[in-house]
Amino acid sequence: MRTRTKLYFKKMVMQAHLRLDLPTYSDPASRPNIKGVRSWNVFSDLMRTASVAFSVLSHIALILELARGEKGGFLFAILCVSKPVFTFVTKRDLWSKKFILYSVNPSYLRSVALNSLATDKDYKQEVLSGSLEDYIVNEFEKTQIALGDTSHEFPSALFEADKSPFLGVFQSLLGDLPLIYYATSAIMFPEKLSISALAIYQQTASSIQSTIDQITRESSSVNKNLHHIESLYDGLKPQHSIPAGKLSYPSSDSSATKGMAIFVRDVSFRYPKSSDTRIALKNISFDIPASSLVVIVGANGSGKSSLVNLLTNLHYPTSGTILIDDKPMNEYRSQDLRKSMALLTQDHILFPLSIGENIAIGDPECGEDPAKLKRIQAAARLGGAREVIEKLDHGLEELPQREQALYSSQFPLPPGPLRDISDKVEKHPEFSGKKSEPLLCLEIEIGIVGGEVQRLVASRTFMRISSAKIRLVVADEPTSAMDPEGEFELFEALRKVQEGMTMIFITHRFGHLTKHADHILCLKDGELVETGTHRELVVRNGEYSKLYNIQARAFVEPEESGSTASGSTT
Numbered sequence: 006m007r008t009r010t011k012l013y014f015k016k017m018v019m020q021a022h023l024r025l026d027l028p029t030y031s032d033p034a035s036r037p038n039i040k041g042v043r044s045w046n047v048f049s050d051l052m053r054t055a056s057v058a059f060s061v062l063s064h065i066a067l068i069l070e071l072a073r074g075e076k077g078g079f080l081f082a083i084l085c086v087s088k089p090v091f092t093f094v095t096k097r098d099l100w101s102k103k104f105i106l107y108s109v110n111p112s113y114l115r116s117v118a119l120n121s122l123a124t125d126k127d128y129k130q131e132v133l134s135g136s137l138e139d140y141i142v143n144e145f146e147k148t149q150i151a152l153g154d155t156s157h158e159f160p161s162a163l164f165e166a167d168k169s170p171f172l173g174v175f176q177s178l179l180g181d182l183p184l185i186y187y188a189t190s191a192i193m194f195p196e197k198l199s200i201s202a203l204a205i206y207q208q209t210a211s212s213i214q215s216t217i218d219q220i221t222r223e224s225s226s227v228n229k230n231l232h233h234i235e236s237l238y239d240g241l242k243p244q245h246s247i248p249a250g251k252l253s254y255p256s257s258d259s260s261a262t263k264g265m266a267i268f269v270r271d272v273s274f275r276y277p278k279s280s281d282t283r284i285a286l287k288n289i290s291f292d293i294p295a296s297s298l299v300v301i302v303g304a305n306g307s308g309k310s311s312l313v314n315l316l317t318n319l320h321y322p323t324s325g326t327i328l329i330d331d332k333p334m335n336e337y338r339s340q341d342l343r344k345s346m347a348l349l350t351q352d353h354i355l356f357p358l359s360i361g362e363n364i365a366i367g368d369p370e371c372g373e374d375p376a377k378l379k380r381i382q383a384a385a386r387l388g389g390a391r392e393v394i395e396k397l398d399h400g401l402e403e404l405p406q407r408e409q410a411l412y413s414s415q416f417p418l419p420p421g422p423l424r425d426i427s428d429k430v431e432k433h434p435e436f437s438g439k440k441s442e443p444l445l446c447l448e449i450e451i452g453i454v455g456g457e458v459q460r461l462v463a464s465r466t467f468m469r470i471s472s473a474k475i476r477l478v479v480a481d482e483p484t485s486a487m488d489p490e491g492e493f494e495l496f497e498a499l500r501k502v503q504e505g506m507t508m509i510f511i512t513h514r515f516g517h518l519t520k521h522a523d524h525i526l527c528l529k530d531g532e533l534v535e536t537g538t539h540r541e542l543v544v545r546n547g548e549y550s551k552l553y554n555i556q557a558r559a560f561v562e563p564e565e566s567g568s569t570a571s572g573s574t575t
């Protein structure tokens with residue numbers, strides 16, 4: 006039951022995560038704040054609270070039953086429950102309240118900072134190289150002196166302790182009242198004295214006390230866990246920042262062989278909820294005709310990736326409109342638009358799945374397609390990843406990272422595959438000194454490096470393109486870790502499959518691609534400063550020509566550089 010409950014909620018948590026669009030997901034407050042395991046805690050907490058409540062009720066019933074036959078019995082029963090009830094009512098429990106804990110005591114804050122200097126590995130190198138050991142300890146001692154008797158107790162304990170001492174005295178008095186009452190009535194009516202009844206009363210009263218205490222302790226954790234579950238159900242409600250309509254894309258009237266046509270009208274964009282209040286894109290307008298090849302260039306931070314984020318529906322303009330095939334982008338279903346696009350960026354990485362699945366996932370609907378393997382192989386060839394895969398021990402079956410959970414044994418393992426793994430673990434640098442840990446998670450990497458990762462990720466894009474559903478391909482510097490030959494081959498392969506698709510490339514390297522571009526968009530500080538073909542822009546002698554000449558100059562002899570700078574190199 007525990008496993009089933011956890012798995013059920015784990016799936017819900019995954020769905021809640023997957024439903025969020027990028028801007029919403031970027032805000033940590035919007036992400037579901039619960040793990041599957043907590044769901045079980047909620048369930049078991051509720052069960053435990055119910056059983057404790059049942060126990061309290063049965064104790065009260067017992068004491069009432071015992072008291073029924075006696076004169077003054079009900080008064081005695083009330084006295085028995087008075088202390089637990091009083092404690093419950095006057096308890097100061099921090100965890101059942103909404104609160105923020107923070108310290109303003111400079112000595113305390115300094116002591117925390119010095120403690121982290123001594124214990125945090127991020128500071129280790131600088132602390133050692135700066136010979137700061139004695140300084141840190143001495144300064145820490147000073148903060149201790151400055152703090153004096155200031156309590157270091159956990160805030161909840163301080164909060165709970167912070168109540169009138171009279172309450173405590175009264176509380177313990179209440180605890181003794183049943184005994185005082187019973188003793189008084191025993192003196193007045195000695196014939197009624199029964200040691201066994203006294204013992205039962207005493208024991209029952211203290212049981213009630215402890216079970217009520219338990220309920221109060223647990224109620225806050227039940228509250229907290231229920232709140233988490235509630236937030237999970239809230240997370241399942243769609244909360245998208247990107248508006249979307251109901252039109253399907255591609256619409257039935259658009260020709261199946263054409264790429265996506267994009268018209269950007271006076272678009273400005275600022276990242277939502279970003280601490281950086283600067284505007285990323287300012288009043289940008291341009292047209293990208295269907296099936297054209299567009300290259301976006303510009304210096305770092307000029308807004309190229311931000312523009313791509315808008316065109317691929319990952320973010321939404323702060324103002325202005327983007328039209329796709331003559332209709333505003335937000336009139337289409339977001340899912341449809343994304344299914345018609347292939348985005349390839351330098352940040353795309355390998356998933357923790359087999360290499361084959363990493364490529365196949367480009368077309369998540371390929372499922373049991375009998376031609377799947379052939380398609381994967383073709384995609385790997387186009388992405389330039391064939392050799393990368395061939396050198397792997399398990400080819401397409403290889404996992405980019407193998408995560409292994411191992412139980413280390415106190416005793417040496419017998420020779421065999423388990424012993425081999427165990428030996429490998431013990432030799433691993435991360436393992437040193439951790440022999441006593443019962444469970445060790447170890448990632449064994451298979452050594453695929455930057456440029457090779459980019460080839461495999463590019464293969465995923467070719468797999469996506471081979472689904473024949475793609476109308477727009479966007480490549481945002483996908484070759485940053487590749488050698489120039491790899492980059493050339495990738496762009497050539499993309500250009501060759503371009504039929505029926507619009508292609509947008511972002512690159513910092515001028516050359517082959519920019520010369521073939523139908524349009525070049527040149528950005529500077531979030532503004533579109535120039536558009537045109539390579540030839541047009543080079544002779545214009547503006548921002549594009551400046552960026553181009555910086556690179557071109559590196560390839561010409563010093564005496565030629567003067568003519569290059571003047572724009573004659575085309």
Ligand SMILES: Nc1ncnc2c1ncn2[C@@H]1O[C@H](COP(=O)(O)OP(=O)(O)OP(=O)(O)O)[C@@H](O)[C@H]1O
Nearest residue numbers: 276279281285303304305306307308309310311312
């Ligand atoms: N996720 C983000 N949140 C907030 N601001 C961002 C975010 N991404 C980019 N920016 C800001 O938007 C502006 C444009 O950045 P962008 O990444 O679009 O430029 P770029 O031309 O692609 O740069 P590069 O060539 O370095 O990739 C910069 O000021 C950047 O700091």
